[in-house]
Amino acid sequence: MSRHSLKTLQIIVQDDFLAYETRELARLFYPAELTLISVDPNIDETTPVPTLGLLCYSDRAGCRFFCCLKTESHTFTESWFIDGDRVKNHSIDFDQKLFKRDFKKCLFKVMQQWRPRQLPWGILTGVRPVKLAHQLTQQLENDEQVKDSLETHYLISKKKAALLTEVAAVQRPILHRTAPNRVSLYIGIPLCPSRCSYCSFISQPVKGQHDPLLEQYLQALLIELKQAIRWLIEQGRQLDTIYIGGGTPSVFSAKQIHQLMDTLASIYPLHQVREITFEAGRPDTLTLEKLRELHQYPVHRLSINPQTFNDSTLANVNRHHTTHDFYQAWEMALAEGFSLINLDIIIGLPGEGIQHVRHTLKEIEALQPTNLTVHALALKRSSSLAMIGDNQRLDDQTADILMDEIEVMAYSNHMKPYYLYRQKEITGHLENIGYSLPGTECLYNILMMEEKQTILGVGAGAVSKQYFPAQDRIRRIPNPKSIQVYIQRMHEVGFHYKDWESFHK
Numbered sequence: 001m002s003r004h005s006l007k008t009l010q011i012i013v014q015d016d017f018l019a020y021e022t023r024e025l026a027r028l029f030y031p032a033e034l035t036l037i038s039v040d041p042n043i044d045e046t047t048p049v050p051t052l053g054l055l056c057y058s059d060r061a062g063c064r065f066f067c068c069l070k071t072e073s074h075t076f077t078e079s080w081f082i083d084g085d086r087v088k089n090h091s092i093d094f095d096q097k098l099f100k101r102d103f104k105k106c107l108f109k110v111m112q113q114w115r116p117r118q119l120p121w122g123i124l125t126g127v128r129p130v131k132l133a134h135q136l137t138q139q140l141e142n143d144e145q146v147k148d149s150l151e152t153h154y155l156i157s158k159k160k161a162a163l164l165t166e167v168a169a170v171q172r173p174i175l176h177r178t179a180p181n182r183v184s185l186y187i188g189i190p191l192c193p194s195r196c197s198y199c200s201f202i203s204q205p206v207k208g209q210h211d212p213l214l215e216q217y218l219q220a221l222l223i224e225l226k227q228a229i230r231w232l233i234e235q236g237r238q239l240d241t242i243y244i245g246g247g248t249p250s251v252f253s254a255k256q257i258h259q260l261m262d263t264l265a266s267i268y269p270l271h272q273v274r275e276i277t278f279e280a281g282r283p284d285t286l287t288l289e290k291l292r293e294l295h296q297y298p299v300h301r302l303s304i305n306p307q308t309f310n311d312s313t314l315a316n317v318n319r320h321h322t323t324h325d326f327y328q329a330w331e332m333a334l335a336e337g338f339s340l341i342n343l344d345i346i347i348g349l350p351g352e353g354i355q356h357v358r359h360t361l362k363e364i365e366a367l368q369p370t371n372l373t374v375h376a377l378a379l380k381r382s383s384s385l386a387m388i389g390d391n392q393r394l395d396d397q398t399a400d401i402l403m404d405e406i407e408v409m410a411y412s413n414h415m416k417p418y419y420l421y422r423q424k425e426i427t428g429h430l431e432n433i434g435y436s437l438p439g440t441e442c443l444y445n446i447l448m449m450e451e452k453q454t455i456l457g458v459g460a461g462a463v464s465k466q467y468f469p470a471q472d473r474i475r476r477i478p479n480p481k482s483i484q485v486y487i488q489r490m491h492e493v494g495f496h497y498k499d500w501e502s503f504h505k
């Protein structure tokens, strides 16, 4: 059935606490733009359910959830009793996470009765599923119990439960070695040579290498960078990892890259930083001169992103480079001595079927990279591709087959999965996943994704995350998203010390 012929699904929930989770879970089964959610504290099991409607009621005193979904032809119901031990121990009121989990299970079952769908991540709707595996590892005795809990309590498939525990096991020693006074730095450069049609990021295209915006942005960035790092040093903090990302940082000229790296090196001893990554996302922006600039400094890793090895797809998605550009950049980088190079690819690009992705995999395998990051395309409303028809999208089953083939290829080339995250509207309800040869994991990716260290983000659209180890929580501190507002703010105000008031030694 096409989206145009679908009716609005009216959802009634009892309180705000469950409204968000209901919306997130329901969107796995029904288009989010066609759901209407209302909160009514007076509902109970006898409340009439509209046609096409969903009623979600939780009887906390009786420790029970009830979900009822009514269509023109059927009524589906599901009720769920909260775990007996937790009721006995009177712990349910204090354990909102478990309360939410059980509610989601009840809702998941009723939605599956109505619109059955293969959902390998079960009731999980968040971005960071590995966090759950880490939490369960602390509570349970071994990985087998963790896997069992993921399958039983979160309805995650066997395959994904095994993947999560494996990723968590790779990350554990890395996270244990994280010193509390260390901070990672993210330098955001949201400028690109053109805008990819699937992009939902704030990145702005520049008009060639002489676009004045490049220099204006760099000068604003340097103001924030100098002030932020000096302030960090005053706080007694040390830089653990640096990630220069975007956008496309390699869109800067060699002279501008020199200015950026030289400024960094003049205020901080870069050889003490455990890892520095530079994203050269668009292969056509990388030159020998730029690589030589980077090589003067301890830049450990590059990311060069072919995305696909099919030229017609690259042209379709408005990436102004070819596979030939990629090979040139790759060979130049190797010849200049960069051995840690990540390649990003995307599955689910418009018009790409199983054979296109298999071709990409064949090319990747021949290159034997140390790191490979696989994205399952997620089309957000702000991307120009958001409205492509279903005939242009990869179906769930094919996406799943391809993810499995990538995994087989990665393992047979001695790579292991080391970080993963999920997004809304992701192809095949899958995940984005990073593979690496053991010992070459990108530390920044792990620290940033698992939120176990403070990340100081500079640049337009960068979001700093202040980590409070005692409560194991983070506070987000966003920079302005608009590049023009950011540039103006840096010249007028500079680094926003006030946002970091509670950041003590």
Ligand code: SF4
Pocket: 191, 192, 194, 195, 196, 198, 199, 200, 201, 203, 246, 247, 248, 281, 282
């Ligand atoms: S390279 Fe990345 S940030 Fe730049 S336009 Fe493409 S998807 Fe967006």
